Amino acid sequence: MSDADLDASTPVRLSRLVRGEAAIRADDVVATEEPLEIRVEGRSLAVVMRTPGHDEELTAGFLLTEGVVQHGSQIFELSVCPSRSEGQGNVADVLLSGVEMNWDSLTRHVFSGSSCGVCGKATIDSVFQKFPAVTTDWQVSSDLLLKLPDKLRASQSTFEQTGGLHASALFDLAGNLIVLREDVGRHNALDKVLGFALMSGALPLSKCILMVSGRVSFEIMQKALAGGIPLVAAVSAPSSLAVQFARDSRQTLVGFLRGDRMNVYTGRERVVHEG
The missing domain is CATH 3.10.20.10 (Ubiquitin-like (UB roll))
Known part of the structure; x- marks a missing residue:
């Protein structure tokens, strides 16, 4: 565990209640805020x-x-x-x-x-901050995208302890994990990823895929555009404004990426699907 991860969870004492059983005192950990x-x-x-x-x-x-x-x-x-x-x-x-x-x-x-x-x-x-629309024309397979949720979850060390953190992760076009960050706020997790890219001189992220653990709001799409990210995928739903923003900025937005299916809301041309 790195120094940066030491404060991500906090031990607490609680009362655990189960129907038909006596209450017990137990130890647990919660996400730190x-x-x-x-x-x-x-x-x-x-x-x-x-x-x-x-x-x-x-x-x-x-x-x-x-x-x-x-x-x-x-x-x-x-x-x-x-x-x-x-x-x-x-x-x-x-x-x-x-x-x-x-x-x-x-x-x-x-x-x-x-x-x-x-x-x-x-x-x-x-x-509505002004960031340039994306112009990349690369493609990835739907099969590659379907593997990302498991890769994301496998790298969420603090989530495994607390069940209470969001994650944002960057993958390259071969599906390799570049960086993952967790936070109690999903927009914070993305800011940490973008800050990593900014400080390491990796911007713009024009050949990267962003995978997020929760729903996709307008601000998630705007932050992704600030980093020059063409494709955003999520395990949950997008908002209507997120879809509108992705369309206007020419980003690909994938939601409900679970199991063997996904919804491609915008930028379908970047996803190759053989059926």
Whole structure:
């Protein structure tokens, strides 16, 4: 287990109740949720409720998907300072290089809960960040996509302990896992993946597939587009706005990827199916 995974779960004591049996006291673990305050140039940008671990990636991915930075070189310094006494969480401090902050254009300046990636959006216009539509024309087989959910689940170490974390994972076009991140918030898990790519110089992710463990919202598609990801697949359902966004940005959106079936909502031309 890496240092980044040490705080992903928290031990608790509970009462286990089973019909027809006496109550018993037991030990369990739950997914950890704590606040992370993100500061840019000494000014507070947001408080994100997240699962501790890979906080630098989370912060970098957050700045990418908020349109603050486009390249890893624009982050001059990024440090996370622990301050967990009395539940205060951590603080991520960011110094930028060659970037002028336009605070009025940011989509969230306040509290963001782990279940809501667009909480605190200032205006409807600010929700629709402008990222270039994808232009790739590669194809993958439906058989390759059908193998991804099992690969995702097999790599979710903390989910196996707690049952309470979302996951986002990048795969190459051969179905090989590149990176997987877990978090109590599905948008946070994706920000961690994108932050990894930003900090490692891997953007744009034009030859990658994104696999997510839950449903697909508009913001998941927008964040994927910020990373240049052409194909997003999920084990659950998309929202109507996610489908509309994927169509407008020319992304392929696959939902209900389970067992031997899937729904291809947009970008069907990228999925080869022999039947």
